[in-house]
Amino acid sequence: xxxxxxxxxxxxxxxxADELLERGHSVTVYDNFxxxxxxxxxxxxxxxxxxxxxxxxxxxxALRTAMAGHDTVFHLSANADVRMGTAHPSRDxxxxxxxxxxxxxxMRENGIKRIMFSSTGSVYGEAAVIPTPEDAPxxxxxxxxxxxxxxxxxxxxxxxxxxxxxxxxxxxxxILGERYTHxxxxxxxxxxxxxxxxxxxxxxxxxxxxxxxIGDCVQAILHAVEHAADRVNIFNLGxxxxxxxxxxxRWICDELKCSxxxxxxxxxxxxxxxxxxxxxxTAKIRGTGWAPKLTIEQAVRRTVQFLKENxxxxxxx
Amino acid sequence: xxxxxxxxxxxxxxxxADELLERGHSVTVYDNFxxxxxxxxxxxxxxxxxxxxxxxxxxxxALRTAMAGHDTVFHLSANADVRMGTAHPSRDxxxxxxxxxxxxxxMRENGIKRIMFSSTGSVYGEAAVIPTPEDAPxxxxxxxxxxxxxxxxxxxxxxxxxxxxxxxxxxxxxILGERYTHxxxxxxxxxxxxxxxxxxxxxxxxxxxxxxxIGDCVQAILHAVEHAADRVNIFNLGxxxxxxxxxxxRWICDELKCSxxxxxxxxxxxxxxxxxxxxxxTAKIRGTGWAPKLTIEQAVRRTVQFLKENxxxxxxx
Numbered sequence: 001x002x003x004x005x006x007x008x009x010x011x012x013x014x015x016x017a018d019e020l021l022e023r024g025h026s027v028t029v030y031d032n033f034x035x036x037x038x039x040x041x042x043x044x045x046x047x048x049x050x051x052x053x054x055x056x057x058x059x060x061x062a063l064r065t066a067m068a069g070h071d072t073v074f075h076l077s078a079n080a081d082v083r084m085g086t087a088h089p090s091r092d093x094x095x096x097x098x099x100x101x102x103x104x105x106x107m108r109e110n111g112i113k114r115i116m117f118s119s120t121g122s123v124y125g126e127a128a129v130i131p132t133p134e135d136a137p138x139x140x141x142x143x144x145x146x147x148x149x150x151x152x153x154x155x156x157x158x159x160x161x162x163x164x165x166x167x168x169x170x171x172x173x174x175i176l177g178e179r180y181t182h183x184x185x186x187x188x189x190x191x192x193x194x195x196x197x198x199x200x201x202x203x204x205x206x207x208x209x210x211x212x213x214i215g216d217c218v219q220a221i222l223h224a225v226e227h228a229a230d231r232v233n234i235f236n237l238g239x240x241x242x243x244x245x246x247x248x249x250r251w252i253c254d255e256l257k258c259s260x261x262x263x264x265x266x267x268x269x270x271x272x273x274x275x276x277x278x279x280x281x282t283a284k285i286r287g288t289g290w291a292p293k294l295t296i297e298q299a300v301r302r303t304v305q306f307l308k309e310n311x312x313x314x315x316x317x
Numbered sequence: 318x319x320x321x322x323x324x325x326x327x328x329x330x331x332x333x334a335d336e337l338l339e340r341g342h343s344v345t346v347y348d349n350f351x352x353x354x355x356x357x358x359x360x361x362x363x364x365x366x367x368x369x370x371x372x373x374x375x376x377x378x379a380l381r382t383a384m385a386g387h388d389t390v391f392h393l394s395a396n397a398d399v400r401m402g403t404a405h406p407s408r409d410x411x412x413x414x415x416x417x418x419x420x421x422x423x424m425r426e427n428g429i430k431r432i433m434f435s436s437t438g439s440v441y442g443e444a445a446v447i448p449t450p451e452d453a454p455x456x457x458x459x460x461x462x463x464x465x466x467x468x469x470x471x472x473x474x475x476x477x478x479x480x481x482x483x484x485x486x487x488x489x490x491x492i493l494g495e496r497y498t499h500x501x502x503x504x505x506x507x508x509x510x511x512x513x514x515x516x517x518x519x520x521x522x523x524x525x526x527x528x529x530x531i532g533d534c535v536q537a538i539l540h541a542v543e544h545a546a547d548r549v550n551i552f553n554l555g556x557x558x559x560x561x562x563x564x565x566x567r568w569i570c571d572e573l574k575c576s577x578x579x580x581x582x583x584x585x586x587x588x589x590x591x592x593x594x595x596x597x598x599t600a601k602i603r604g605t606g607w608a609p610k611l612t613i614e615q616a617v618r619r620t621v622q623f624l625k626e627n628x629x630x631x632x633x634x
Contacts, residue, residue, distance in 0.1 A: 089425075089479075093418050097468060101410050108406075125474070128452070135445070137452040140549050141474040151414060151468030157442070157458040161590050162403040232457050273478050 001025040004070040004112075006057060006103060007077030009036025011179045012118060012217065014044065016074055019218045021047040030066050031077065032056040037316055040179050057099035064106040072114040074221075075103050078149070080182070089144055096148035097155075104159045116168040116225055119153050121210070121236065121280050122146030123171060131281035134171070134234050143273035153234075160231045168225050173238035173280055176299040177214030178306045181313050184209075184245065185303045188252050190314060192260060199253075199260040202270030205246040208277045210238045213294040213302065223290040236280035239292045245270075248300050255304035318342040321387040321429075323374060323420060324394030326353025328496045329435060329534065331361065333391055336535045338364040347383050348394065349373040354633055357496050374416035381423040389431040391538075392420050396462070397499070403589060406461055413465035414472075421476045433485045433542055436470050438527070438553065438597050439463030440488060448598035451488070451551050460590035470551075477548045485542050490555035490597055493616040494531030495623045498630050501526075501562065502620045505569050507631060513575040519587030522563040522579070525594045527555045530611035530619065540607040553597035556609045562587075565617050572621035 003020050007013040008029025013036070017027045026049030029041065033054060044050045053066040057077055067073070079095035100117070107115060123146050124132045125139040141147040159165045174183055191199055212220075220237050228235070246262075253259060268276045294302070307313065320337050324330040325346025330353070334344045343366030346358060350371060361367045370383040374394055384390070396412035417434070424432060440463050441449050442456040458464040476482045491500055508516055529537075537554050545552070563579075570576060585593045611619070624630065 089422065089476075090418070093415075093472070097414060098410075101407070105406065124455075135454040138441075138455055140551070141471040142478040144472070144475045144479065147468070147471030147475040150471045151464070154458040154464030154467045155410070155461070158461045158464040158590070159406075161459040162406075162461065234457070273475070 001072050002070040003027045003072050003074055004030065004067050005074045005076060006030050007036065009033055009038065009041055010076060011040070011181055012175055012214065013074070013076040014040035014179060015214050016076065016218050016221065017041070017044050019222065021050060025049070027051070028053060028066065028070060030055055030063065035080070035181070037181070057102050058094065060102045060105060063102055064109050067106045067110050067112065070110070070112060072116070073103060073107055073112060074116045075100065076118045078118065079145070092144040092148035096145070097151040100152035101155055104155060107165070108159070108163055113163075113165045115156060115165060116221060117152060117156055117170065119149045119169050119171045120146060121171050121173050121238070121278055122275070123150045123153065126275055130277060131279045132236070133281040134236055134284055142275065157232050166231055168221070168228065168233045168235070170221060170224070171234070171236045171280065172217065173210035173212050173278060175214050175217050176211045176303040178302070179214065180303050180306060184248065185252060185300060186307070188249065189256070189304060189307045192253070192256055192258055193314070196256070196258040197260050198263070199249065200263045200265065201245060201249060202265050203245065203267055203274065205244065205249070205262070205264050207245045207268070207270060207274065208242045208279065209245065209248075210242045210278050210280060211296045211299050212238050212292060213299040216292040216294060220285055220290050224285060224288060227288040235285040236282050237285060238280045238282050239296055240282060241296055242279040243296050251297055251300045252304050255301050318389050319387040320344045320389050320391055321347060321384050322391045322393060323347050324353065326350055326355060326358055327393060328357070328498055329492055329531065330391070330393040331357035331496060332531050333393065333535050333538065334358070334361050334367075336539065338367060342366070344368070345370060345383065345387060347372055347380065352397070352498070354498070374419050375411065377419045377422060380419055381426050384423045384427050384429065387429060389433070390420060390424055390429060391433045392417065393435045395435065395466070403461065409461040409465035413462070414468040417469035417472055421472060424482070425476070425480055430480075430482045432473060432482060433538060434469060434473055434487065436466045436486050436488045437463060438488050438490050438555070438595055439592070440467045440470065443592055447594060448596045449553070450598040451553055451601055459592065474549050484549050485538070485545060486549065486551045487538060487541070488551070488553045488597065489534065490527035490529050490595060492531050492534050493528045493620040495619070496531070497620050497623060501565065502569060502617060503624070505566065506573070506621060506624045509570070509573055509575055509577060510631070513573070514577050515580070516566065516577040517580045517582065518562060518566060519582050520562065520584055520591065522561065522566070522581050523585070524562045524587065524591070525559045525596065526562065527559045527595050527597060528613045528616050529555050529609060530616040533609040533611060537602055537607050541602060541605060544605040552602040553599050554602060555597045555599050556613055557599060558613055559596040560613050568614055568617045569621055572618050
């Protein structure tokens, strides 16, 4: 496979690039380094068949040129800051919707027809059915992030119908593990590093959330691409469990050996557009033979261990 | 109501503008006249409280200025050429997705919080459930038009959650009636005008389609805005029936008093992304007290009558 990985210097993209190289595929990473990190590519850069192109999805000409000669696009580049959508509304639509459109146009112009896309469980909004299956009732969006990813999904599916593309669309829960650099574990770790005796938690701490370990995520993606052959293949990715925010706090504090006083800001959600209960039905991806190896608790603990060993990521952000 | 109508010089927009003025509201039409027609505003221009601004949705600064002082936005401007999406892929995303984003941003900057949006039954793709209700299983998109409208819906819903907007989103079947200027009746009429003895029909003619009369459409929109008070109000609009393409051909030929030889291009759909069966469940909008006055057959016949009396629209396109 001649893989082209957008956002390949990011958390998930660089992990996927490493695994593709490990399996003997060639990989070109395309990243604007707005949130990606060159250090995440240190391992990849030593492998045969690896190339790096610094570029932005909004630069269609550069994207088109860089993409030439590849056969499969793993489109992971995105503005992933779901929480801050309302602070800069144009960022999601530019990076996620317009960016995805450019990826599709560059593929079309290069005659490339296979695309894997990192969507999100946020496209279900506040799901009417939990655990939420891929064919849940038509959702109402509650975040610009979810809306921009849903728009990306729609464009990809339309290109499959209109131009004979084939796609694998993954609706992720939050991903944890090595190279993780944003999200609640990151925020809690940072607070506790500054003051181990105090922790401020958004909402009432009872929000029920789902997580998946990065290694399991990468394996699931490559497994699905190999085992699912529809024109449009949509899979939820997650474990068959969820946890409460305060469970996660307990595991994090245990790893850090601290017992902070916890301040809850209150309310059933942490911020506007926060979803108090995320739990995806993952029977479809498990039906292809994939299963996660780590539980949510193990994933949270591994993430804390990674942050302990890599505190430079706090400065790098 | 101080109404701001994007696409207000178009088929549906100008009909809505007329009705709003009739009811005593003030109306500003914002249109780039790419497909809109100044003659459709001849009646409106004689009314008190009417204003026209020639402008494009892609010009955010102009849109923002024009929108100041209004309280409700009727966002009807769109690239509505569902059939030709693959010939110019950027048109749908620019006009429908980016355009909708600009409308939302201009509203936010002006403190306007009420938006009515013309979406489409095409967002259901090839629906798994027919008649298709608003909460049908999460659809897979089959056209750039549908995908771009779905993206617009998602952005609107996210603005409702994030910025306290209120929205009325209408998933239309195809609309027929006075000022109708594109679609199958238009195409068939044009063919028969040139040669009344021959008619070429895309597909096998058995495609089952749904239509709604423009007068019923406008009444439904205003009825829903008055009677539905959720944050995000989504309604299918259509009649409780469908017809086959060849039914419509029969009514058109009857109105035109011709008996052409019919050539079917074959296949169960007319073009890539064509949907062989569109039939929306409209129990929700009927539950608010609205009901259509015309049947599909009556709507088709009225459309032919309008075209007979207004053949200038063929030259104007």
